[in-house]
């Protein structure tokens with residue numbers, strides 16, 4: 001764990017490779033990773049930047065979504081999280097952390113590859129929280145496959161359903177509830193700009209998310225609803241150890257960046273806070289990179 005506000009050397013602030021091989025079945029659990037990821041549980045300090053807002057975060061149980069959920073709650077927001085039923089142990093911890101911050105937590109497990117579930121997810125969030133101001137489309141599927149010849153139609157379809165269709169379905173259901181000042185934040189990737197050979201399907205979906213973000217920002221600008229994306233580089237999350245990378249790449253995960261290590265989820269949550277808060281009022285249709293020095297934007 002690292003204090004997030006004192007001046008430190010970012011190279012030595014967190015764990016660096018080599019890491020242990022640690023395969024998990026997808027979607028994986030943060031609680032079973034070595035070292036445990038830092039989602040800001042012990043460090044994130046809020047200053048009321050999202051006081052009274054109501055947020056829905058997909059993939060809010062672990063990784064980047066969990067760090068965002070903790071930060072939003074400590075900034076004064078009530079938070080609904082979506083995740084897969086197999087992730088209940090991670091999700092329970094997030095619910096406790098949101099409640100410990102004195103905010104309302106709503107846990108809505110379910111598979112976002114299903115359009116009717118996406119509609120239910122938004123309707124339940126709006127009912128439980130009494131509205132919606134911040135939508136964070138963050139859930140994602142990533143499974144590395146070396147050759148296009150081994151990439152199945154089933155995987156291609158599941159990756160697009162999770163990363164692209166669900167974003168469309170959830171956002172479509174949410175827009176009628178959003179008022180001027182509301183924000184939508186999507187999670188893209190450096191893979192949209194510098195795709196890896198073994199992430200052929202995933203990288204395409206992350207490009208889709210950039211185009212979706214920029215197009216929708218143009219649609220919703222006049223309504224006063226902002227739409228932005230974050231493009232992370234390598235972050236230490238279950239997505240990566242549960243098939244997002246082959247295990248030999250996990251051993252050296254993040255070593256290729258100028259900072260020489262992966263990012264921890266706690267290090268990217270402040271970007272999601274900024275994009276949700278009124279402080280970023282002129283940012284829409286933007287993609288914010290956070291990649292340790294490699295990749296774009």
Ligand code: NAD
Nearest residue numbers: 059062063064083111112138139140189232234235237239
């Ligand atoms: P993570 O495994 O902690 O989060 C991904 C979440 O997606 C899971 O917790 C799960 O709840 C959710 N999910 C997957 N399939 C789902 C489904 N069918 N229905 C409902 N929920 C589903 O990993 P993370 O790295 O924090 O991922 C968050 C986002 O960040 C993803 O969009 C990912 O593509 C993106 N991203 C991650 C990295 C990285 O290096 N970790 C880099 C760039 C982008």
Ligand code: MG
Nearest residue numbers: 027061062087
């Ligand atoms: Mg998870």
